[in-house]
Amino acid sequence: MEYVTAGESHGPYLTAIISGFPANVQLDQQQLLADLRQRQIGYGRGERMKIETDQVQIVGGVRYGKTLGSPIALMLANRDYQNWHEVMSVWPTGAEKSATVTKRIITKPRPGHADLVGGLKYDQQQDLRNVLERASARETAMRVAVGSLCKQFLSQFGIAIVGAVTQIGQVALSKEQLEKISQPSSAANFKREIITPIYASPVRTIDPDTAQRMQAAIDQAYQEQTTLGGKIRVVVQGLPIGLGSYVSADQKLDSRLSAALMSINAIKGVSFGDGFNFGRETGRAALDPIIWCNHSFQRAANHQGGLEGGMTNGMPLVIDLVMKPIPTQTTGAPSVDMQTHESVVSTVERSDITAVPAASVIAEAMTAITIMQAFCEMFGHDENQRIKQNFDHYLDYLKKGGLDQND
Numbered sequence: 001m002e003y004v005t006a007g008e009s010h011g012p013y014l015t016a017i018i019s020g021f022p023a024n025v026q027l028d029q030q031q032l033l034a035d036l037r038q039r040q041i042g043y044g045r046g047e048r049m050k051i052e053t054d055q056v057q058i059v060g061g062v063r064y065g066k067t068l069g070s071p072i073a074l075m076l077a078n079r080d081y082q083n084w085h086e087v088m089s090v091w092p093t094g095a096e097k098s099a100t101v102t103k104r105i106i107t108k109p110r111p112g113h114a115d116l117v118g119g120l121k122y123d124q125q126q127d128l129r130n131v132l133e134r135a136s137a138r139e140t141a142m143r144v145a146v147g148s149l150c151k152q153f154l155s156q157f158g159i160a161i162v163g164a165v166t167q168i169g170q171v172a173l174s175k176e177q178l179e180k181i182s183q184p185s186s187a188a189n190f191k192r193e194i195i196t197p198i199y200a201s202p203v204r205t206i207d208p209d210t211a212q213r214m215q216a217a218i219d220q221a222y223q224e225q226t227t228l229g230g231k232i233r234v235v236v237q238g239l240p241i242g243l244g245s246y247v248s249a250d251q252k253l254d255s256r257l258s259a260a261l262m263s264i265n266a267i268k269g270v271s272f273g274d275g276f277n278f279g280r281e282t283g284r285a286a287l288d289p290i291i292w293c294n295h296s297f298q299r300a301a302n303h304q305g306g307l308e309g310g311m312t313n314g315m316p317l318v319i320d321l322v323m324k325p326i327p328t329q330t331t332g333a334p335s336v337d338m339q340t341h342e343s344v345v346s347t348v349e350r351s352d353i354t355a356v357p358a359a360s361v362i363a364e365a366m367t368a369i370t371i372m373q374a375f376c377e378m379f380g381h382d383e384n385q386r387i388k389q390n391f392d393h394y395l396d397y398l399k400k401g402g403l404d405q406n407d
């Protein structure tokens with residue numbers, strides 16, 4: 001399963017094409033729209049999210065709610081395009097020299113964005129809008145749409161994924177609250193006890209008191225005309241043992257997940273399990289003892305975060321991410337004009353105060369995409385029923401403790 005997205009932030013549409021999605025998977029339109037809505041509603045978002053209602057349409061590859069095995073095509077109209085159609089026109093209209101269009105030309109690159117380097121690399125110095133329109137995190141709406149379909153596929157196999165906000169600015173969940181999110185759980189319990197409260201929280205975190213303090217921190221940043229970053233924890237429950245592989249660098253699931261998650265705008269670090277704390281632990285304390293329990297191999301701890309040797313080990317997958325503060329400041333920032341080379345204040349674009357809640361939804365989606373890719377590599381990608389048979393056969397094999405398969 002692969003996907004590609006296209007479209008500019010203020011252009012007419014965002015689009016995505018997914019290829020290699022199995023046939024006969026029943027999709028739920030409400031779930032798809034609910035995931036997109038989660039990305040939009042987090043506390044701290046700016047004016048743009050009041051304009052958009054991300055109503056993605058599936059325009060190929062699905063009939064009566066079931067996938068056909070053919071490429072799935074998705075389209076999402078940017079409602080803000082109504083305000084930008086002259087500036088973002090695909091074809092020449094003669095309006096290019098109008099006051100509306102020239103007012104939107106950007107030659108003062110914003111530090112912390114792709115503006116300067118993208119402008120030089122693609123020779124777009126006459127108007128950096130040609131860079132920022134695609135570099136914008138608007139594109140992540142399509143990734144959430146793709147990820148929603150992947151989550152729906154994976155849920156058939158008892159796999160549940162959540163991205164929770166664990167810190168905004170100085171306000172963080174406690175160690176106990178972090179552990180609560182990451183405890184081994186059945187998909188059903190996890191949905192009830194963890195996912196549902198997180199989805200209901202305005203900042204997508206588990207504890208209502210911490211959520212209130214996070215909201216207050218966002219309000220304060222707004223008053224102080226600055227922005228905030230934070231941290232996210234992604235947890236996946238119900239994973240079978242063995243997704244990914246140790247055999248080649250590009251098949252290691254931790255490397256693939258890192259690449260997928262680091263591709264999210266403004267994400268600056270990814271770690272697994274005890275992550276950067278491993279640096280101060282002893283070897284003994286960092287191990288997850290192997291035990292034989294309920295006729296299966298199990299683990300007495302989860303320091304590794306569910307991955308060993310680039311493969312899932314049956315424990316919950318636990319990934320932490322850090323997001324930098326939104327770079328745009330309402331005051332602008334020190335910069336240099338592309339044309340005159342004079343010192344200037346960078347262009348100020350309308351902006352979010354924080355997008356950590358939104359990024360937690362995107363992280364959920366990128367994790368779902370990567371897990372589904374590994375899952376289909378292992379169990380097949382043509383037809384849903386056949387994939388289920390392969391999966392059940394593998395679970396039977398594991399239930400025998402890995403014995404008898406070839407006897």
Ligand SMILES: Cc1cc2nc3c(=O)[nH]c(=O)nc-3n(C[C@H](O)[C@H](O)[C@H](O)COP(=O)(O)O)c2cc1C
Nearest residue numbers: 112113114135137265266326327328351352355358
């Ligand atoms: C959901 C989301 C919304 C964002 N909103 C803004 C924003 O309103 N203003 C801004 O300056 N950056 C915003 N960013 C961050 C920029 O997109 C990002 O910093 C920029 O593309 C440069 O990429 P880099 O930080 O990964 O180097 C947002 C990021 C995400 C994930």
Ligand SMILES: C=C(O[C@@H]1CC(C(=O)O)=C[C@@H](OP(=O)(O)O)[C@H]1O)C(=O)O
Nearest residue numbers: 048049135136137138141349350351352
């Ligand atoms: C549009 C989205 O986020 C945008 C991401 C973004 C950026 O620089 O990344 C800048 C802002 O765009 P605008 O200038 O149109 O207000 C955000 O609103 C979205 O998440 O759908």
